[in-house]
Amino acid sequence: MLLYKSFIPIVLIGLIVPAIAQIPVKIMPLGDSITEWGCWRAYLWNKLQQGGIRNIDFVGSVTSTTICNVSDWDRNNEGHAGYLAINIANNNDLVGWLSSAKPDIVLMHLGTNDIANNKQTLEIIAAFSTLVDQMRASKPTMTILVAKIIPLSFNNQSLMDLNDAISAWALSKTTTASPIVVVDQYAGFSTSDLRDGVHPNDSGDQKIANVWYPALVNAINASQSPARVALEFTA
Ligand SMILES: *[C@@H]1O[C@H](CO)[C@@H](O)[C@H](O)[C@H]1NC(C)=O
Ligand SMILES: *[C@@H]1O[C@H](CO)[C@@H](O)[C@H](O)[C@H]1NC(C)=O
Ligand SMILES: *[C@@H]1O[C@H](CO)[C@@H](O)[C@H](O)[C@H]1NC(C)=O
Ligand SMILES: *[C@@H]1O[C@H](CO)[C@@H](O)[C@H](O)[C@H]1NC(C)=O
Numbered sequence: 001m002l003l004y005k006s007f008i009p010i011v012l013i014g015l016i017v018p019a020i021a022q023i024p025v026k027i028m029p030l031g032d033s034i035t036e037w038g039c040w041r042a043y044l045w046n047k048l049q050q051g052g053i054r055n056i057d058f059v060g061s062v063t064s065t066t067i068c069n070v071s072d073w074d075r076n077n078e079g080h081a082g083y084l085a086i087n088i089a090n091n092n093d094l095v096g097w098l099s100s101a102k103p104d105i106v107l108m109h110l111g112t113n114d115i116a117n118n119k120q121t122l123e124i125i126a127a128f129s130t131l132v133d134q135m136r137a138s139k140p141t142m143t144i145l146v147a148k149i150i151p152l153s154f155n156n157q158s159l160m161d162l163n164d165a166i167s168a169w170a171l172s173k174t175t176t177a178s179p180i181v182v183v184d185q186y187a188g189f190s191t192s193d194l195r196d197g198v199h200p201n202d203s204g205d206q207k208i209a210n211v212w213y214p215a216l217v218n219a220i221n222a223s224q225s226p227a228r229v230a231l232e233f234t235a
Contacts, residue, residue, distance in 0.1 A: 106135055
């Protein structure tokens with residue numbers, strides 16, 4: 001009996017892994033205009049293709065007309081110019097976006113408009129918690145990559161305070177089933193990588209893509225590991 005019991009999960013995993021491996025991993029870039037207009041999404045897509053990671057699908061209701069120096073890329077995203085994290089949470093916007101797009105991984109760069117509008121760190125972090133809860137309601141094993149956001153040409157101190165708070169918050173909110181990975185888009189990014197004090201120029205877009213890349217590769221890879229796949233069926 002004991003042998004029989006331990007045999008079943010192995011057989012199941014053996015059957016499930018190849019089936020899952022065929023299904024593209026759905027990745028939702030979530031944010032504001034930095035996401036909606038950013039060519040970093042094109043550079044990131046290109047890097048993944050060049051890295052041989054092709055079983056992916058960028059998802060989201062926005063198909064921006066961003067013009068980038070990349071010929072063929074998946075434009076779907078959930079970047080909404082002008083949006084605050086606080087408003088997305090208060091208006092329950094994410095619930096509908098998630099139910100349409102059904103991502104496996106969320107790539108979130110959010111909070112810039114909150115900082116620009118002088119919102120309090122605590123209120124922004126509370127909004128992040130709401131959003132994470134909504135992501136987990138959509139998929140209990142959601143992998144969530146959260147950016148420490150790129151600098152602005154103003155409100156630097158409150159932006160740095162938010163980025164600091166993101167680290168502590170992520171530690172307290174992460175779970176084995178649904179990891180929150182902090183990706184530092186602030187370090188290494190300078191205000192000279194901004195074209196207008198807010199949005200990245202080409203150099204900034206390339207930096208953002210390069211910083212997301214290893215974290216996203218890990219997340220995609222981990223999402224397909226046998227342990228992770230098994231978790232999907234028990235979470
Ligand atoms: C576009 O990319 C090509 C090839 O990498 C490069 O030669 C060209 O200068 C780029 N154009 C712009 C406008 O960045
Ligand atoms: C923000 O402030 C820190 C510490 O005062 C400083 O090192 C950094 O260069 C500033 N960054 C920007 C974008 O102003
Ligand atoms: C934009 O990017 C270039 C590098 O491609 C950089 O040298 C420049 O200073 C950046 N900033 C602005 C405001 O153009
Ligand atoms: C992918 O994950 C496996 C474990 O599931 C690990 O052995 C391998 O090194 C990882 N590859 C990359 C590129 O991270």
